[in-house]
Amino acid sequence: MKKIYPDAGAALDGLLADGMTICAGGFGLCGIPERLIDAIRDSGVTGLTVVSNNAGIDNEGLGKLLRTRQIRKMISSYVGENKEFERQYLAGELEVEFCPQGTLAERCRAGGAGIPGFYTKTGVGTQVAEGKEHKAFDGETYILERGIRADLSIVKGWKADESGNLVFRKTARNFNQPMATAGRICVAEVQEIVPVGSLDPDCIHLPSIYVKRMVLGAPYDKKIEFRTTRQREAA
Amino acid sequence: MKKIYPDAGAALDGLLADGMTICAGGFGLCGIPERLIDAIRDSGVTGLTVVSNNAGIDNEGLGKLLRTRQIRKMISSYVGENKEFERQYLAGELEVEFCPQGTLAERCRAGGAGIPGFYTKTGVGTQVAEGKEHKAFDGETYILERGIRADLSIVKGWKADESGNLVFRKTARNFNQPMATAGRICVAEVQEIVPVGSLDPDCIHLPSIYVKRMVLGAPYDKKIEFRTTRQREAA
Amino acid sequence: MPWDRNQMAARAAQELRDGYYVNLGIGIPTLVANNIPAGMEVTLQSENGMLGIGPFPYEDEVDPDLINAGKQTISELPSSSYFGSEQSFAMIRGGHIDLTVLGAMEVSEKGDIANWMIPGKMVKGMGGAMDLVAGVKKIIVVMEHNSKGGDPKFIPECTLPLTGKNVVDMIITDLAVFHRPDHASPFRLIELAPGVGAEDVRAKTTAHYEG
């Protein structure tokens, strides 16, 4: 069972269809599946619903698929920093479902865990609660949120072993973990593929069962949205 | 903020009360909080509801608290291998709520994550579903299960750093992870306490926010329920 | 001649496919692990939090922190990973496990299964069985065709408390194999143990099935 594909296009072969739903990992431009986004753009697939915390920036990350008008709908918590998004949204060309960030993460984890719905306090009394079932538990009001299942998950890892066990690095883990579980199939791109046995079995972030196909995406030219630094004090 | 206590009794000081609910980690005798169970026994606290996948065996693990009659009710998925349990249960002295193992793990995770209820297919059409709300999602029937919150969680870790970041070892992780989050306060016992900075921040199984008090429990004399081995083939 | 325990397990192993992730129950199902075809990659899950179960350990490798869901000591493989129970069952309940092989006391013609409780006897609990039958993609039951007293176990309606309703895809007994392509279809007899006649099976079964 070979999970390693020669490039992102090959790894997505047979998995793309117009109108499909895709769960994408990443937070801002941190830990986004760059190669797989490029391959989706190159495939020309259209009418996509994309579940992702953010929508990239102009021509970076999912911004690339917005520019080519391949995305019909975004399910996201925060979409600032993207002029093309703003233009399409205000022109009514792009549908957006805003979902609180924690609810979004939990909805994807739930979908991946066989949970079609769960109750949360987040959003009670706000626009987010409109049209949703309300229920009281122990005297407090909660709303029902739905688990999300997608046709495909695309995620970015740091290292994978040849069997598909995957680890992330620092805050590039973020949504990659829950998104990976929500797709009927998950394709991962990683910076490094190591032999089976090289990773500590106690420290696998995403067990191999979730990773059906993978591709070596390096070298990466990781973009930074806000480079903030401090000065070394003079000696 | 010192989280390290000199012994298990001290770590539980002020946290125990008759009739309280305790979430306990472990699977069988693997990864159980032995020292904390001993300290609870020695405290004499009684009328406990204990949420634990198993109930120990005769005079090991939670079996110790059954023997002393400190437990009023167990919420568990499997309680074989325990004669005293059987006696008390059949005599009506011990209340038992059977909960499917996955539902139990999810209920504790949910409780710890602010989710008072979630839907699952597990148990639909069985005794477990009786009296529970049924709801259809996309044409399939699910039942509502409740999140569990406890007054106290007791867990067993492998290594902790001084700030309370905790890692588990192999299958001794099991229920320790979800149980740790479900308690209003969590006390951990570990085999080793290492300086802050010794653990890989990408490989922390239980971040320090969950561990409010801890105690060095070593040396451990870990019990094995079923020692199964194979023979080396003759050279 | 009816199949013995190992032959039943071998028959179940024929349902394995390369790349499958599989959970095996206690008893005969455990023997399926010894019958994985050479060259096929099958990864075994243990619901107490492990993917990639290795063989029983050598005496000097026994590790109390490394057990399977039957609480037996086991070993790890280079591809193994460990996780918590919540993650383990997210895998199972989320439909990520391809196949499970389980024992049963009764299976009904509608695919109901009873394998956790006999009222009046000491009740030990369902463990992870209800999660497995509710969540795994394909459910294979391996059981003796008749009880020790000679009673059919593949029956019109279960008499014991259920583990799951309308969940079983395939039944492998010592006499025959029954299968259904989906949960709306009836079971069909698709295979007989060598020397066992279809009438034999019919006579020892009260469930309705085709073929």
Place this chain on the structure above:
Amino acid sequence: MPWDRNQMAARAAQELRDGYYVNLGIGIPTLVANNIPAGMEVTLQSENGMLGIGPFPYEDEVDPDLINAGKQTISELPSSSYFGSEQSFAMIRGGHIDLTVLGAMEVSEKGDIANWMIPGKMVKGMGGAMDLVAGVKKIIVVMEHNSKGGDPKFIPECTLPLTGKNVVDMIITDLAVFHRPDHASPFRLIELAPGVGAEDVRAKTTAHYEG
């Protein structure tokens, strides 16, 4: 003289306690990190999956894989840990974070908060704000007492879409501090910026409060 941004942050920092786990919003709340009393251990959470936020990195330490929820590059501490977004918000929503300090456009006298959306303007989304106000144990709002146009921001009823209903515990403005002991009680004026009179505050506030 009204408090400046840093003084408001310093006032919020007085609410910190040793051992607290805290999430700080963007803007003035971020400045609270610079005002943690010496010798007090306070751990900062970043909702994109980190506990133990360090200072901004030196130029040669910048790491694209290490950012905060505002997408700024940051550094780690020896006690830091990383986790996924589902775990990060399990922490937040499960009530494990002791305190959050947030900015706001409006707060109502009932403790409602609006800080994510102005209808008619481009909507960017709520990010993690709704989760924070729903889940964190204590919610402190730090905001200017009046808008740039002079309108009160602590008002009887929010006019903007809410982020959370009846969730705010304390309001720190450039003029005063309001607090309530629980969510059934009204806010009480508990402190004034130096040289600011209670009547000043009253004149610039439309919300009902005590004290």
